[in-house]
Amino acid sequence: MPLSFLTSELFFPPVSQAEPDGLLAVGGDLSPERILLAYRSGIFPWYEEEPILWWSPDPRFVLFPAELKISKSMRPFLNREKFRFSVDEDFQQVMKNCQQIPRLFQSGTWINKDMIQAYTSLHRMGYAHSAEAWQDGKLVGGLYGVKxxxxxxxxxxxxxxxxxxxxAFIKLVQLLAEKGVVLIDCQVYTEHLESLGARMISREEFMEIISKAMQAEG
Structure with a gap:
């Protein structure tokens, strides 16, 4: 199927039309309404330079909270509270740290100023959240996403x-499980998240799960 080129209209094509690598559409904007529609449709933005690229890979890399793996080496960190855990204490700094961290095989970053602005807006709306790990009063680790x-x-x-x-990830997963979250979307494979229990499922299964799990927003 040919790629869809988005206009100002709030629209995404069916995820079944994605390319084999998961690329579905090009263009559009990073308005909160479009980003939320994307997530609800099984799509996410990921690009280094404009135009914006929208993806829906098959298979999808996910973690079911009940399948979280905590290695023996991590238990002392959790039991002794070597780090202090927080949620939404410094969302922008988490994003900026994610932006600046060097990544293997990547020369640039997809977390540009427009992405930071867009997700900060989602944070203010109550959708985007950060989880932080602190040590001696300093932010030393964390992650962010959209619920x-x-x-x-x-x-x-x-x-x-x-x-x-x-x-930070383990503590967040445990907290989300307490709140009834049934799935954590990890998007694409990483060895790091696989070690924590993430695995591949088909895009069809992913869509079935999220369509049901997002019906009761909160």
């Missing part, structure tokens, strides 16, 4: 101290 209903769509994480991002 709609009983689904958390993870976006990016960073760590300046060994195990800080794992700590």
């Amino acid at each position: 709609i209903g009983k689904v958390f769509f993870g976006e990016s994480m960073f760590s300046h101290v060994s195990n800080a991002s794992k700590f």
